[in-house]
Amino acid sequence: MKNLSTKEYLDTFNKGAFQVSLINWFKSSQRTLPWRADKDPYKIWVSEIMLQQTQVDTVIPYFNNFIEQFPTPIALAEAEEQDVLKAWEGLGYYSRARNLQAAVREVKESYHGKVPEDKDQLSALKGIGPYTLGAIMSIAFEQAEPAVDGNVMRVLARILNINEDIAKPRTRKLFELIVREIIASHDPSSFNQGLMELGALVCRPKNPKCDHCPVQEYCQANTLAIQGMLPVKTKAKKQKKLSYYTFVIENNKGELLVEKRPDNGLLASLWQFPMIETKGVDMNMIPAFIEATFHTNVLTIKQLAPVRHVFSHLIWQMDVYAIKVDQLPQIAANQLMLISNQLSDYPFPVPHQRIINMLV
Ligand code: SF4
Missing domain, CATH: 3.90.79.10 (Nucleoside Triphosphate Pyrophosphohydrolase)
Known part of the structure; x- marks a missing residue:
């Protein structure tokens, strides 16, 4: 099947109505999660790093304990690395913890311990890739930045019937361009979190709950009954x-x-x-x-x-x-x-x- 341009994928897509349905659903159905209690960019940052490769239920106790031990970027910057690794013990992917500490040390040195709101400054910090950048910028600072992870690609691949391989880096770029086009500039935080929450609760990898989906009417995979065929993803190499x-x-x-x-x-x-x-x-x-x-x-x-x-x-x-x-x-x-x-x-x-x- 031929790959389409961003414009072609969005040709008949009613983005205004989609935004309203998604955001209203998110506001009424979102889970109560500790990092959603306020819009502290440091807490959002920590939660997004922990949530990479790790389930929400596993992350919650680690997040609470981590924030209790290291409540601010300065507290984390000044901690012993062994204490940080101990607080991360069992979460795996320990380079995440080391990069996070290196980054908050930079925040302490260069920005007086305040997480920078500037996109270029934030993206230059260790361990902050495009997804984490978009999540912090949109959730904490209300900036219309895409936050595209595997969940978001799955949801949008189904809604827009995108057949490109989501394991390829250039496909992620395509999804980022698409989100830039459809993100709600008046509430990018709820829009991005709505896509993430939809992927977590409704548009699951297997057996998506289409009958309970707030954006079912915009979804091409649902119309064509091809939910199980999307997203396309090549298998990772054997371990x-x-x-x-x-x-x-x-x-x-x-x-x-x-x-x-x-x-x-x-x-x-x-x-x-x-x-x-x-x-x-x-x-x-x-x-x-x-x-x-x-x-x-x-x-x-x-x-x-x-x-x-x-x-x-x-x-x-x-x-x-x-x-x-x-x-x-x-x-x-x-x-x-x-x-x-x-x-x-x-x-x-x-x-x-x-x-x-x-x-x-
Ligand atoms: S209708 Fe089904 S496949 Fe489409 S976005 Fe909703 S849950 Fe996912």
């Missing part, structure tokens, strides 16, 4: 599988060996139990490896339940062993010995939290 031996090493004082991950890359600066890739390493070699690495004697080895963790692009398959040793005289600079009730003071990624839960 790469990595297998690890993971060691819960306990010394003769009951202390456990943990280590901090490098400051860059996946799960940067989080804590974990030592892991090595299984590739080419037979489990029979592990006692000798532990003894040589830590100058100790292995007393017992017990296999625990395996842990499997799926990231967006990776799968970790972890064979987990509890290993008792007599002492650990030599540990590396990024390693610590902790008793089990100290583990909760440090941020661990979810697969290692699951190991901690096994130990309790």
Whole structure:
């Protein structure tokens, strides 16, 4: 099917009537969410970063706790990175938290701790992409900026019968141009939030509730009964599988060996139990490896339940062993010995939290 221009997609679209239906529905049906209590740009910013890749119900308690601990950009800027990661623990995609803190440090230094209202200044901050920019500009500052994420693309692909692949960056640009054309300049906040809310509550990926949809009369997918065929999205590449031996090493004082991950890359600066890739390493070699690495004697080895963790692009398959040793005289600079009730003071990624839960 031929791709159309923005103008052609909107040729017969009644944008004024659509805006009224969408905004009225949003005002009467929106969910009560903590970041909607006021139009504080910092809270909207935090919520939008947390909501990337994460469900609303999961985000709510994290958001409340985060805002209680770091109520202002200055409070977050001045916090220890480990405390910020601890508050983010379990949400995943930890670079979001690190970028957010780097950005509010810039806000503190350059804008006296006030989130800038200027589009160029805001978009120059770390971690603020076009979607987050549009959400903050429209919701907090009432500017007619598009905020296009996967939900919004799904809704508009159905309403306007857009068959282009939403996995492609240029398709997102097309949707941004379309939203620029149809956004309600008198209430861009309710318009953008209305599209997001419609995607979350009514125009769901599967089984959209068209009979209860406030914009059903404008929807081409509904007229043509092709809701299930839209949006078009090519499949993401298969995740790469990595297998690890993971060691819960306990010394003769009951202390456990943990280590901090490098400051860059996946799960940067989080804590974990030592892991090595299984590739080419037979489990029979592990006692000798532990003894040589830590100058100790292995007393017992017990296999625990395996842990499997799926990231967006990776799968970790972890064979987990509890290993008792007599002492650990030599540990590396990024390693610590902790008793089990100290583990909760440090941020661990979810697969290692699951190991901690096994130990309790
Ligand atoms: S009518 Fe159905 S497919 Fe169209 S926007 Fe509403 S819920 Fe989505």
